[in-house]
Amino acid sequence: MKVLWVFAHPEPRSLNGSLRDHAVAALEDAGHEVTHSDLYAMGWNPVVTAADFGSDDERLAVGPASARAHEQGSLSPDILAEQNKLQEADVVIIQFPLWWYTMPAILKGWLDRVFVKGFAYGVAHPSLPGRTRRYGEGVLAGKRAMVVTTSGGPGPSLGPRGINGDIDALLFPIQHGALFYVGMEVVPPLLVPAANRLSEDEFDLAAKVLTERVLSIHATDPIPFRSQDAGEYDEQLVLVDAHASGRTDLGIHRRS
Amino acid sequence: MKVLWVFAHPEPRSLNGSLRDHAVAALEDAGHEVTHSDLYAMGWNPVVTAADFGSDDERLAVGPASARAHEQGSLSPDILAEQNKLQEADVVIIQFPLWWYTMPAILKGWLDRVFVKGFAYGVAHPSLPGRTRRYGEGVLAGKRAMVVTTSGGPGPSLGPRGINGDIDALLFPIQHGALFYVGMEVVPPLLVPAANRLSEDEFDLAAKVLTERVLSIHATDPIPFRSQDAGEYDEQLVLVDAHASGRTDLGIHRRS
Numbered sequence: 001m002k003v004l005w006v007f008a009h010p011e012p013r014s015l016n017g018s019l020r021d022h023a024v025a026a027l028e029d030a031g032h033e034v035t036h037s038d039l040y041a042m043g044w045n046p047v048v049t050a051a052d053f054g055s056d057d058e059r060l061a062v063g064p065a066s067a068r069a070h071e072q073g074s075l076s077p078d079i080l081a082e083q084n085k086l087q088e089a090d091v092v093i094i095q096f097p098l099w100w101y102t103m104p105a106i107l108k109g110w111l112d113r114v115f116v117k118g119f120a121y122g123v124a125h126p127s128l129p130g131r132t133r134r135y136g137e138g139v140l141a142g143k144r145a146m147v148v149t150t151s152g153g154p155g156p157s158l159g160p161r162g163i164n165g166d167i168d169a170l171l172f173p174i175q176h177g178a179l180f181y182v183g184m185e186v187v188p189p190l191l192v193p194a195a196n197r198l199s200e201d202e203f204d205l206a207a208k209v210l211t212e213r214v215l216s217i218h219a220t221d222p223i224p225f226r227s228q229d230a231g232e233y234d235e236q237l238v239l240v241d242a243h244a245s246g247r248t249d250l251g252i253h254r255r256s
Numbered sequence: 257m258k259v260l261w262v263f264a265h266p267e268p269r270s271l272n273g274s275l276r277d278h279a280v281a282a283l284e285d286a287g288h289e290v291t292h293s294d295l296y297a298m299g300w301n302p303v304v305t306a307a308d309f310g311s312d313d314e315r316l317a318v319g320p321a322s323a324r325a326h327e328q329g330s331l332s333p334d335i336l337a338e339q340n341k342l343q344e345a346d347v348v349i350i351q352f353p354l355w356w357y358t359m360p361a362i363l364k365g366w367l368d369r370v371f372v373k374g375f376a377y378g379v380a381h382p383s384l385p386g387r388t389r390r391y392g393e394g395v396l397a398g399k400r401a402m403v404v405t406t407s408g409g410p411g412p413s414l415g416p417r418g419i420n421g422d423i424d425a426l427l428f429p430i431q432h433g434a435l436f437y438v439g440m441e442v443v444p445p446l447l448v449p450a451a452n453r454l455s456e457d458e459f460d461l462a463a464k465v466l467t468e469r470v471l472s473i474h475a476t477d478p479i480p481f482r483s484q485d486a487g488e489y490d491e492q493l494v495l496v497d498a499h500a501s502g503r504t505d506l507g508i509h510r511r512s
Contacts, residue, residue: 010305011316046302046361049266060267062353063408063452097318100367101433102358105302109361135419152319156492160504163391163484163493165428169506172421177357196319228419236412237419248416249505250425 003027003214004089006037008096008107015195015203016097016150022207023214030215035085039106045078046109052076052116063117070118082114086140091217092184094174095148097195101170111178120182128229135176136227138183144217145184147171148210150195158193167191172250176225185222187213224255259283259470260345262293264352264363271451271459272353272406278463279470286471291341295362301334302365308332308372319373326374338370342396347473348440350430351404353451357426367434376438384485391432392483394439400473401440403427404466406451414449423447428506432481441478443469480511 005024009016024034037044050057053065054074069075075083086092096107103111115121123139125131133139149171151158158167167189168175175186190213192198192206213220226232232243244252261280265272280290293300306313309321310330325331331339342348352363359367371377379395381387389395405427407414414423423445424431431442446469448454448462469476482488488499500508 010318013315014317040303040305046365047296048355048360049296059269061270061452062266099304100364100371100437101429103364104304105361105365105368108356108359108364109302111356112361115356154492156494159494161495161500161508163482163489163495163509165433165506165509166504169425170429170433173357173426177421177426181356196317226419233419236410238412238415239417239419247505248422248507249503250421251504252417253419253421 001032001090001218002088003032003034003091003093004037004085005034005093006039006095006107006110007041008039008104008110010040012038012041014097015192015198016095018203019148019192019207019210020095023211026211027214035089037082037085037110039110044106044110046106046112048109048112052079052113063122066116067118067122070116075116076113079113079116082110083119086114086143090143091214092143092145092179093148093214094145094179098149098151098170101164103174111174115178115182125229131228133183134181134228136180136183136225137229138181141183143184144187144222145175145179146187146213146217147175147179147189148192149189150192152196153193155191155193158191169250172253175223176250176253180223180225186225187217187220187222226253226255257288257346257474258344259288259290259347259349260293260341261290261349262295262351262363262366263297264295264360264366266296268294268297270353271448271454272351274459275404275448275463275466276351279467282467283470291345293338293341293366295366300362300366302362302368304365304368308335308369319378322372323374323378326372331372332369335369335372338366339375342370342399346399347470348399348401348435349404349470350401350435354405354407354426357420359430367430371434371438381485387484389439390437390484392436392439392481393485394437397439399440400443400478401431401435402443402469402473403431403435403445404448405445406448408452409449411447411449414447425506428509431479432506432509436479436481442481443473443476443478482509482511 050060053069055065123133157164160166306316309325311321379389413420416422435442
């Protein structure tokens with residue numbers, strides 16, 4: 001398989017860097033092809049500006065400007081390179097340390113700049129007037145994604161009733177709102193907690209689990225997020241009462 | 257009151273910019289003092305690097321390096337300037353368009369770089385051994401914060417059962433994991449949905465509501481997030497069974 005490994009840690013000799021290196025070596029040994037978007041190493045610019053779109057509009061409206069640039073082929077070369085990597089990949093790994101319970105800015109800005117209108121969203125639905133392709137019907141369908149993240153906090157504090165918020169809920173905007181939105185099947189994330197005080201044995205175990213998780217990604221059931229077009233949501237894209245009745249937690253957007 | 261207005265939109269003539277200008281004019285008319293962190297206008301760098309810490313460590317460990325730099329006064333001047341603005345403020349407004357259901361990278365990188373260890377987290381708890389000041393006991397206690405955001409999606413799609421996720425859950429990492437973590441009282445957010453197709457009347461209403469919300473911020477009940485130290489969480493910082501029993505949604509971290 002072709003794996004795109006998106007990595008957002010400033011230090012290659014960090015725990016995150018070591019975990020990645022271990023898994024990538026195993027993937028390559030097994031004959032898989034790995035492409036890297038090592039955002040710090042690339043000096044990735046995470047800030048959306050008019051320069052992304054080759055635009056000289058007096059007033060920047062990001063959606064329309066990005067859609068026009070996508071259509072006209074005037075997107076900045078660094079964005080086009082990432083879009084090409086995504087299109088070539090079968091599997092996308094998104095790895096980062098949790099900073100303030102979400103992605104580091106450099107990774108958020110990879111989503112902001114690469115997932116432009118016309119490429120990742122705002123594409124007309126083939127059969128539903130007024131709808132766009134998204135949530136199970138996105139343009140990057142057929143690819144699989146997995147989030148790999150580390151936290152300073154211990155596991156229970158990121159569990160279902162932990163004070164920092166359940167990891168699945170914290171990752172909802174990334175896993176559901178971005179990766180699933182654009183059509184990828186997202187397998188459950190790998191969280192390595194208490195990451196600043198891992199023993200050698202714990203490191204070895206985490207590296208082994210990560211390697212196995214990536215190698216078996218096509219044999220792993222994806223998170224069963226609901227599609228926008230299976231009758232589960234109404235015209236307003238609100239979940240109908242028949243499903244997860246009475247609940248309002250983010251888990252309602254998964255089939256049980 | 258002294259208001260710090262953190263703004264993360266690339267276009268001052270956007271809906272977001274117009275809403276801000278309207279509210280700021282009203283605040284100043286009423287005799288309040290407004291300081292700005294207009295991140296795009298400032299050319300804010302959102303990427304954490306070793307240069308933030310005046311560090312020449314061979315291997316960058318962000319937490320320890322930032323704590324040391326904070327203690328030694330060697331943090332980069334742009335970070336110190338933002339920390340000073342925060343300390344001077346009574347009220348902090350965080351305004352941004354929802355991009356991929358969370359903050360634009362430039363704002364995430366304001367949190368990543370300004371909220372360093374020793375300033376915003378990792379400060380020893382005065383009475384609980386092994387604990388740090390956070391979640392209701394943070395170092396910026398006494399200040400109030402409010403999130404102001406816009407979305408392309410219509411309101412119901414960001415409601416309790418909307419496909420994009422409930423806005424309160426989407427904002428949990430910002431409101432609870434960052435603003436409340438560091439001690440601020442966070443009042444309910446203002447979401448302006450369907451922001452790319454607002455009528456003039458709808459704009460006038462949104463501007464009026466925003467202005468009233470900011471002017472009345474001290475008369476508004478904050479979101480009743482639970483403190484880490486009121487016996488509601490156990491030693492592992494997991495919510496005890498007596499509260500919100502049987503539930504695992506993010507709403508369990510609010511007192512009902």
